[in-house]
Amino acid sequence: GAVVSQHPSWVICKSGTSVKIECRSLDFQATTMFWYRQFPKQSLMLMATSNEGSKATYEQGVEKDKFLINHASLTLSTLTVTSAHPEDSSFYICSARALGPKKPQHFGDGTRLSIL
């Protein structure tokens, strides 16, 4: 149980393109989903917290107009990197937390984004 699916697993696109990444909780409902970014040989950095039916909360330094987050249902959150540039190339990882107290977060397998 507690499977989080992330799609696509990798994407290569031209500079200026917008890229959408999907995060789905397959066998549980998640009121809260999280988006992280990880650069090579570094740890995960939280970008934003996504709550179903409300606006995402962004961490300091993360541009909300650059990284659009939508959490339309209890099983789906999307991250759109708008007008992507090479410096946006990174490993993007989502996680979801099941309803109920003391439930751990479960992570997707990440999306490797390469902007040419």
Place this chain on the structure above:
Amino acid sequence: DAKTTQPTSMDCAEGRAANLPCNHSTISGNEYVYWYRQIHSQGPQYIIHGLKNNETNEMASLIITEDRKSSTLILPHATLRDTAVYYCIALDQTGANNLFFGTGTRLTVIP
């Protein structure tokens, strides 16, 4: 959330127990200790969590000292597939529930 400190790296022989320490001396009473691991180019995998009692599941055991200032994750019989970066995180369950990842311990299981 309390800061945790872990050794940068450790080696373990295949088949032996891997004991990964974590210090969280400033942990508060309502903060749980969570362990995750990240195998190269994958998302983090949840391992185990606990508050003050020792915990065991099919993956590992978590031993928390009585004063809760440190803990040890034990992989009883390490395999090559356990090679990963292991993260110890103290998290307040009454708060925003964000996981902040430190640098973790890179465990290398040696044949």
